[in-house]
Amino acid sequence: MISHAEFTHLTKRAQLELTPSEMAQFHTDLERILTAFARVTEVDTTGISPMVQPGVTTNVLRTDQVQIGLPFTVLEELAPDLAQEHFRVPSLFR
């Protein structure tokens, strides 16, 4: 079970701004998800090594070759705010 305080903390960590009804809805959903996972953890996995990926392929590699990206003029149009040939954003310092 997940407490209201824990759920509120999670929303803060995930940078989510939720309305009270969304809070209630997602709290219920999350509890259902956690309950389902709690059931999975009941399975005995002794001797089974963890699987990092379901696929069987390994070592899909490409050669070290330069590929031309988007021209600057296109990027210029895409950029919300461009200055000094950089993307300008609000300061990363608080």
Place this chain on the structure above:
Amino acid sequence: MPVTNHQAVNLALRAALALNCYIHPVSQFARKNYFYPDLPKGYQITQYAYPLAEAGFLEITPPEQSPRRIRIQRLHLEEDAAKSAHNEPWCEPECSYLDFNRSGTPLIEIVSEPDLRTPDEAGLYLKKLKQLLEYIAVSDCNMEEGSLRCDANVSLRITAGAPPGTKTEIKNLNSFRHLKRALAAEIDRQATVLSAGKTIIPQTLMWDDHRHQLRPMRSKEDAPDYRYFPEPDLPPLQINEVWIAQVKTQLPELPQAKLARFQTDYGLRAYDAEILCTDPDIANYYEAVLLSFPADPHLAANWVLTHVLAHLKAIQCSIRHFSVTPARLAELLHLIHDQTITSTSAKVVFREMTQVTTSATQLVAEKNLHQITDENELLPIIEDIKANFPDHVERYRNGQETLLGFFVGQVMGRTKGRANPQVTHRLLHDQLKLN
């Protein structure tokens, strides 16, 4: 869709081997989720639970101490994020600027264990690491361009033997000077906080070299929960023995091995060998000189260490692009070694060689710099000096033997440095006693 760059894996393996790491037979990429302007897609492809390599070491020798192993915790591959600028003169306050040109390119992250004790040791470790990476051609390690960057963690102990205290991290230090200054400042700050009985807040800091101060980027409270999970778009990397063996064959001689060889094979002092081996290009230049001039490795080392490096520093040129090639320098060294010219004349010839393409032999002929070893040529000069400085001669005869240097200087001055020093010494020694 992303695809792993084969060469990036090869270079990472090369670095892992040079750092004595264990290479995992299987490693896996992971998504590190965070929302920050330098990474607009919302996650970084990195390695987390299954890194490429772990448990290595790099040896450093702090001044007047025995060599010490700094343990490498892990070495993994990841993608780079955008380069951000905040403190440049052209930056407006309250704004950050992002350059995405390097975003998505592969990099290796090398994490050391907390084995470094002082800012100087941290500087030494970074210097060694840089040297190693340059040797094995994994990176040009240009710190100004961001090819080698460093995050440094600081934690203090209340007393010796106590567990390390809460740590803070200083991000993106891009020069040795910044690293040392930032570490010293952070050690001071933490010591002040702890001495006042307060606690250290875990936080990420940035060094502002313009203001000589640390600025907090984010505290742990704001730190993102990265929610790592296996990267679904990239299959695992399987590194078998054959692949490792292939990379091993491409590894050049490592700095430590070269240093030892320079001392044993060429009889160089540890200090001289160390400087020659600092940069693989300098070491290669030295050995190329020896190929054409094997007669006197000491003389060659002395010339590379003093005249060549000083000149390169003065003209801000790399040894790779130096107009006095190893073969040209070797020719000059031959002329010194077989006593065709004196070391004084050699300096004149060397200066000239840096300006023109003429060979050392030609320059010696053109400037008439052949060494004077003929006693009959030197004796009249000595007689003339004796006649001009009777007082000095008298004092010398009365036991002031240090004046010999004065007379040598006079002979050298009159012959423009061409007099053979040994012959000059012998003749002066004999002639000054005669009336």
